[in-house]
Amino acid sequence: MSRYYPMKKKAWFLFLLFLVIVAGLVASVTFYLYENLYLEGESGYLEEQILTLQDLYDSGDMEIFEERLNWTIESTPMEAIVSSDPMMLGAAIPLADPEDELVINQIERNRLLNGEVITIMRDHGALNERILGKVAPVMESGYLDAVIILYRPVAEIQTAFYQILPFVVIIGSLFVLLLFIVMKRVQKEFISPITELEHVSKELSKGRFDTPIDIHVENELSDLAVSFKQLADALAQEEEKKRAFIQNISHELRTPLSYIQGYSELLENHCKEQAISTEYATIIHKEAHRMNRLVNQLIDLTKLEKANEDEIEFSPLVLSEIIEDAVRNTALKRQEKQQTIELHLDEELIVNGTEDRLLQIFINLLDNATCYTEPKSHIFVQASKREKSAVVEVRDNGQGISQEQLPFLTERFFRVEKSRSRAEGGVGIGLSIVKQIVDLHHGQLTFDSVEGEGTTVTIELPLYNEM
Structure with missing residues (x-):
């Protein structure tokens, strides 16, 4: 059961609530207009007319008074009563006949005796409707001599x-239509x-990264949809990498395990000669070593992907010394292929880093240069200063790499040529490790290659005194 109402239901509920509020406001405004504008307007008009009649009556010119009174009755919806009957004035004043209320x-009556013009509003039984009227007194020597009553029916609030x-x-209706369109x-x-x-998002959580996003608006939500799409694509790529990783690691581990299993069975069951036993043992050792190296590289890569610079101890290091150590560590492989190496190192370059990790970078790059370069070829290494950075270039004259593959x-597990034997190189993790280490040192890793001419790997690291 949902803990909240869906946004769509909330929106329509607010829409209906707003309509109810508007209807209430319309009724309130109508009542206000009736009370404060309609009735006040009618009352003011009645008072204006009755004061005119009162002045004419006081002047004593009854002919003009009668003309004005008749004109008022004929030209307006008003009715008039003028009474000077002592009986009526002494008790109470009916509107029409004596039997009326x-x-x-x-x-x-007391206010009339004081000379005030009074306002009356009440239901009239004979007329069967509500009346609004004005009553003006005519005073003579301090006594009430006559009254002038001017009244008219007024519409009820419903009317x-x-x-x-x-x-x-x-x-x-126009407002509701407009509100509906806005809604x-x-x-x-x-x-x-x-x-x-x-x-x-629910489909993505289920691993369905190809779920289409059907949004056709141009606002912040469309930008969010684009971000969702990019997230889905990134997740799909990561999922594909995970599948490829599992396939590759399974294949890489299966091959040495097959060698180890097969040759160990031969040693156990069939091999009697010492020379053959030694050869099989060498193969087993080599494959076990390769499997161990693969596992160590995977562990190393995992650590680097999760690491941050706060977990690593940096110190000032002479970059040329680290490169020279890497050259010595990889010398045996070059000697086996009769390759030469040329060094041009600026010995004054000092970087802030970890010696083991930086050594790992250059050993990996020199190993790659040796593996993918023909025998009796040449490798060139240069370290120089460029503005606020130390720049190291490792260049070979090997097969080169296409621009599409750079x-x-x-x-992880990317190889330039899938058909290359594993004897010519690793399993495709080395440069991933190099990239992680360079990033941890706030550096940059770039590649430049021409097929048939060779490859140059460039690493740019901040200088120690510039950090």
């Missing part, structure tokens, strides 16, 4: 709302891509 209570309902529906856009631009990335030289 009284609309002026005692408190309002007012029904009047503006078409406009509310149109505007609300669909948000779903397309953000929610759907996130859901797709979640699906892809970028793969430091990959």
Whole structure:
């Protein structure tokens, strides 16, 4: 069971909640407009008219007063009552006939006696609707002489709302449509891509690195999709390397094990001559040594891939001395192939590093130069200063390497020629180790080669006093 609601459901829930809030706001605004604009406007208009009539009545020109009163009744939805009946004024004032309900209570009558214009709003039984009115007193010698009542029916809130309902529906529909379009856009631009990335991540976790990423937007999520694709490609490459590694290591270990098993059986069951026994024992020893070297290289490579510079003790080292040690350690192989070597070393070059690891670099490079160069050939080694770096070049005049294969030289188990016998070289781990060591020393490893002319390996290491 999911611990949370999916983003898509949350988005639509917020959409519906927003619609409810908007509907509430529309109702509230309608009520506010009714109370504060419609009723106030009508009340103000009534007061303006009744004050005019009150002034005309006070002036004593009843003919002009009657004309104005009739005009007001005929030209507006207002009704008017003018009463000077002492009985009515002494008790209460009905709107129309004596049997109708009284609309002026005692408190309002007292305000009239004080000369105030009062506002009345209440339901009128005879009219069967709500009325809004103004009552103006006419005072004579401090006494209430007459009253002028001006009133009109006013629409209820429902009626007012029904009047503006078409406009509310149109505007609300447009707003909902706009909000729906925005919501669909948000779903397309953000929610759907996130859901797709979640699906892809689950597929990647299952090892399905070829899962397509179906995202067609142009925003940050499209960049994230590209990163996901690059991650999937990198994982797929690593998975392929892992398979190749298992195949290669199985093959590399199977061959010496087959030799050891086969020749040991011959020694045990069939071999009686000392010379043959010695030959078989030599083969067994050689293959066991090769298998041991392979295992040591794998362990070494694994350590280097996980290592960081904090775990390695660096110290100032004279680079020429390390190269000379590597030359001495590899001299026997060159002598067997009658190869010569030429050294041009700057003895003032000092680098910050580990002696064993740097020695491992140059032994590996010199071994490769010897293995892949013809007998009686020449190897050239130069160490010089270039700006703030020490640059070491190891050049041979061997078979050379194609430009297409140069970028793969430091990959594990990569061989330039698959058909080369293992007697001519290692298993394809040496340059991977060299690359890891150079990286740990903040250096650079580059290759330059021309087929049929030879290969140059260049290592650039920071100088000690420049670090």
